[in-house]
Amino acid sequence: MQTGVWSVKRIVIAALAAIALLTGALNVRSVIGGTDGHEWSTDPTSLSATDQLAGIVGRVPTELDELIVSLQDKLRAKPDQSETASLLGLAYLQKVRETGDPSYYPKAETLLTQALNDNRDNLDALIGLGTLALARHDFADALDWGQKAAKLNPYHSAAYGVIGDAQIELGRYDEAIVTFQQMIDLRPDLTSFTRVSYARELYGDVPGAIDAMERAAQAGAGRAEHVAWTRVQLGHLLFNSGDLAGAESHYQSSLQTLDNYVYGLAGLARVKAANGDYPAAIALYQQTIQTMPLAEFVIALGDVYTVAGQPNEAAKQYALVDAMQALYRENGVDTDVEMALFEVDHGRNLDNAVKQAEAGYKRHPSIRAADVLAWTLFKMGNVSEAAHYSTESLRLGAKDALLLFHAGMIQSALGNRDAAIGYLQAALTINPHFSLLYANQAQAELTHLQATQ
Numbered sequence: 001m002q003t004g005v006w007s008v009k010r011i012v013i014a015a016l017a018a019i020a021l022l023t024g025a026l027n028v029r030s031v032i033g034g035t036d037g038h039e040w041s042t043d044p045t046s047l048s049a050t051d052q053l054a055g056i057v058g059r060v061p062t063e064l065d066e067l068i069v070s071l072q073d074k075l076r077a078k079p080d081q082s083e084t085a086s087l088l089g090l091a092y093l094q095k096v097r098e099t100g101d102p103s104y105y106p107k108a109e110t111l112l113t114q115a116l117n118d119n120r121d122n123l124d125a126l127i128g129l130g131t132l133a134l135a136r137h138d139f140a141d142a143l144d145w146g147q148k149a150a151k152l153n154p155y156h157s158a159a160y161g162v163i164g165d166a167q168i169e170l171g172r173y174d175e176a177i178v179t180f181q182q183m184i185d186l187r188p189d190l191t192s193f194t195r196v197s198y199a200r201e202l203y204g205d206v207p208g209a210i211d212a213m214e215r216a217a218q219a220g221a222g223r224a225e226h227v228a229w230t231r232v233q234l235g236h237l238l239f240n241s242g243d244l245a246g247a248e249s250h251y252q253s254s255l256q257t258l259d260n261y262v263y264g265l266a267g268l269a270r271v272k273a274a275n276g277d278y279p280a281a282i283a284l285y286q287q288t289i290q291t292m293p294l295a296e297f298v299i300a301l302g303d304v305y306t307v308a309g310q311p312n313e314a315a316k317q318y319a320l321v322d323a324m325q326a327l328y329r330e331n332g333v334d335t336d337v338e339m340a341l342f343e344v345d346h347g348r349n350l351d352n353a354v355k356q357a358e359a360g361y362k363r364h365p366s367i368r369a370a371d372v373l374a375w376t377l378f379k380m381g382n383v384s385e386a387a388h389y390s391t392e393s394l395r396l397g398a399k400d401a402l403l404l405f406h407a408g409m410i411q412s413a414l415g416n417r418d419a420a421i422g423y424l425q426a427a428l429t430i431n432p433h434f435s436l437l438y439a440n441q442a443q444a445e446l447t448h449l450q451a452t453q
């Protein structure tokens with residue numbers, strides 16, 4: 001399940017050069033107004049601000065671009081068409097999914113709101129607004145929109161997808177399980193199976209998560225993109241379980257299904273980096289970013305440069321991501337939790353990182369947010385409070401090596417040697433390649449603790 005580009009992703013810090021990029025060096029597409037008087041109007045073939053930041057020089061028009069232009073023309077001719085407005089809003093959301101350009105979010109919001117104002121029973125507009133809220137990490141709003149959609153049509157499974165995704169991120173896991181069960185009972189398809197898979201993963205049932213994702217792949221067999229996406233998710237499940245060869249096989253399968261599939265390329269880059277083949281990882285991440293300049297890919301490239309002993313190149317990537325974060329914030333995307341995690345992972349601005357982690361946790365108290373808050377508190381030396389949130393992050397039994405590593409380091413700082421050894425051993429047993437930045441530290445800390453028993 002994906003609720004947006006920032007779920008459990010690490011965001012990167014800043015450099016003054018990145019801010020300069022945002023103050024005149026770029027011909028940044030307007031976030032608000034179109035060139036023809038319509039706030040929602042834009043040229044879908046033009047380069048976005050993120051494209052320009054990443055150095056992309058041009059894009060080939062796609063079928064989606066043609067659809068967007070057609071819907072724009074239709075809406076200009078008849079501005080009061082609720083269905084056309086909602087379809088264009090949904091097309092803009094798909095455009096973000098294909099390009100990573102957040103400037104479509106305000107335009108999609110304008111269109112979907114217009115569609116709903118013209119027709120209060122426009123189900124697509126309700127679900128679209130819920131999906132938009134999820135993408136922006138406004139999970140309370142997403143829940144509200146999803147519930148309105150389900151009330152309007154209790155037999156439309158997509159509404160329960162929005163509701164369940166929001167409940168997951170709000171830490172309401174028992175409710176989310178019930179919601180996903182309703183969803184799959186109504187329509188056992190790719191979208192419902194993927195959510196079942198994610199829920200099982202959160203509860204530590206990795207074999208069950210793999211089984212559900214395989215079912216999702218079968219259900220999506222009619223569309224190459226759906227199959228490729230599920231293969232990548234299977235790759236992630238295996239990678240997170242320490243099976244690099246199995247993960248690589250699924251990533252390769254996604255690329256055989258859909259040539260140059262961006263998430264498959266990023267998956268292969270991750271495997272190459274874990275295996276120590278940094279030049280191959282760098283090349284793959286560079287190719288990925290030139291296709292879709294998402295911050296998560298730029299962060300990953302920066303981290304590969306870091307472990308490869310190229311700090312200047314890493315700094316360039318981190319500056320680029322900081323500029324990208326400004327664009328996300330301008331377009332209504334909440335990245336507090338992810339920014340907090342990056343700040344502490346790179347030893348910068350810890351006071352602000354704690355504030356961001358606390359604010360993010362307050363808005364959406366998921367186990368991920370609890371873990372980030374625990375880690376930031378630990379880095380600030382507030383170990384006892386960190387332990388409280390670390391325990392909360394593990395309450396579902398997720399077999400997540402990063403969460404367990406954080407717990408191990410916190411318990412070690414508290415002097416709880418046996419607990420620390422248990423957590424660190426569990427992390428490294430699940431996935432000895434869980435982090436480019438921390439895997440070696442986890443092993444070193446474990447060795448030290450075992451030697452002093």
